[in-house]
Amino acid sequence: xxxxxxxxxxxxxxxxxxxxxxxxxxxxxxxxxxxxxxxxxxxxxxxxxxxxxxxxxxxxxxxxxxxxxxxxxxxxxxxxxxxxxxxxxxxxxxxxxxxxxxxxxxxxxxxxxxxxxxxxxxxxxxxxxxxxxxxxxxxxxxxxxxxxxxxxxxxxxxxxxxxxxxxxxxxxxxxxxxxxxxxxxxxxxxxxxxxxxxxxxxxxxxxxxxxxxxxxxxxxxxxxxxxxxxxxxxxxxxxxxxxxxxxxxxxxxxxxxxxxxxxxxxxxxxxxxxxxxxxxxxxxxxxxxxxxxxxxxxxxxxxxxxxxxxxxxxxxxxxxxxxxxxxxxxxxxxxxxxxxxxxxxxxxxxxxxxxxxxxxxxxxxxxxxxxxxxxxxxxxxxxxxxxxxxxxxxxxxx
Numbered sequence: 390x391x392x393x394x395x396x397x398x399x400x401x402x403x404x405x406x407x408x409x410x411x412x413x414x415x416x417x418x419x420x421x422x423x424x425x426x427x428x429x430x431x432x433x434x435x436x437x438x439x440x441x442x443x444x445x446x447x448x449x450x451x452x453x454x455x456x457x458x459x460x461x462x463x464x465x466x467x468x469x470x471x472x473x474x475x476x477x478x479x480x481x482x483x484x485x486x487x488x489x490x491x492x493x494x495x496x497x498x499x500x501x502x503x504x505x506x507x508x509x510x511x512x513x514x515x516x517x518x519x520x521x522x523x524x525x526x527x528x529x530x531x532x533x534x535x536x537x538x539x540x541x542x543x544x545x546x547x548x549x550x551x552x553x554x555x556x557x558x559x560x561x562x563x564x565x566x567x568x569x570x571x572x573x574x575x576x577x578x579x580x581x582x583x584x585x586x587x588x589x590x591x592x593x594x595x596x597x598x599x600x601x602x603x604x605x606x607x608x609x610x611x612x613x614x615x616x617x618x619x620x621x622x623x624x625x626x627x628x629x630x631x632x633x634x635x636x637x638x639x640x641x642x643x644x645x646x647x648x649x650x651x652x653x654x655x656x657x658x659x660x661x662x663x664x665x666x667x668x669x670x671x672x673x674x675x676x677x678x679x680x681x682x683x684x685x686x687x688x689x690x691x692x693x694x695x696x697x698x699x700x701x702x703x704x705x706x707x708x709x710x711x712x713x714x715x716x717x718x719x720x721x722x723x724x725x726x727x728x729x730x731x732x733x734x735x736x737x738x739x740x741x742x743x744x745x746x747x748x749x750x751x752x753x754x755x756x757x758x759x760x761x762x763x764x765x766x767x768x769x770x771x772x773x774x775x776x777x778x779x780x781x782x783x784x785x786x787x
Contacts, residue, residue: 448491697747
């Protein structure tokens with residue numbers, strides 16, 4: 390192993406501690422992505438001292454990193470500044486001392502989705518996002534008109550599939566779960582706050598957890614549809630780099646996303662801070678739904694995302710067979726059952742319940758309000774991220 394290979398291997402290992410289903414694989418594609426964000430050995434030497442708060446690590450000051458690495462503090466700050474400008478690492482103001490910055494990393498997988506998370510947030514009008522001054526050049530880098538942008542998009546898609554998808558899908562305990570829009574739920578059903586999109590948002594604000602709006606990284610990267618981009622949320626550590634939004638704006642944006650037939654997903658635990666994100670997913674671009682509608686290695690199994698505790702129930706007397714629910718179902722769980730009987734009594738919209746996520750899109754978009762979501766199971770997610778990682782590892786199939 391050459392000196393360069395050794396340093397980048399140590400960086401990879403640092404991005405895999407402690408062991409979680411998001412560990413960075415030692416594959417040629419993953420190593421290329423590391424070099425994309427940490428282009429010099431010096432960058433990698435500094436980067437390997439950063440920790441990930443999402444998996445129990447802690448942010449560090451430049452002084453702490455200089456002491457651990459044995460490098461000059463001026464040089465460390467210079468390298469950290471460069472890594473921030475490449476969005477290889479994150480930063481935040483130290484609690485109690487806004488004049489001191491702390492640095493941390495959020496794993497290799499965020500580098501494969503962050504076009505919407507880090508590069509393009511400043512495209513939202515009317516919001517003073519804190520971004521480096523050279524953001525325009527970085528946005529251009531992500532544009533398809535540049536060779537670097539094209540190379541990144543292709544590489545990021547491959548790494549996402551071989552790292553995030555391959556590591557999380559084999560576990561019998563899904564890393565993510567579907568959320569339901571509470572407006573669609575049958576009045577007789579008991580609903581818990583962590584089960585609904587608005588419930589997760591309200592609980593985060595109640596717990597004074599940082600919430601911000603971000604662009605959908607999958608749609609920015611894939612560019613296969615015209616669904617709006619500014620409907621995904623960062624929560625807690627994901628959101629610390631950017632100004633918070635109001636609860637009213639968050640709930641308004643959730644409603645707008647459901648009007649487009651997007652599906653809400655979050656991490657599979659109940660802690661408001663551990664939600665980390667609410668992604669408003671489409672099956673054409675978004676990784677969380679793609680396995681239901683296309684053949685992707687590592688996907689297409691029942692463990693990729695947890696269903697809600699609800700399923701749609703249709704009132705046939707109200708249903709006018711307009712097929713909006715068929716067209717809008719994000720996982721192709723509905724189709725029109727054309728009648729065979731003389732009296733046409735078997736003319737209805739069929740539901741494939743094994744395929745249904747229980748997202749509530751069909752109920753929300755039904756013009757006749759013929760569909761309501763009813764409770765059919767009582768699954769309770771793990772309480773926090775630490776428990777989520779442990780259970781995924783415990784129930785892993787490899």
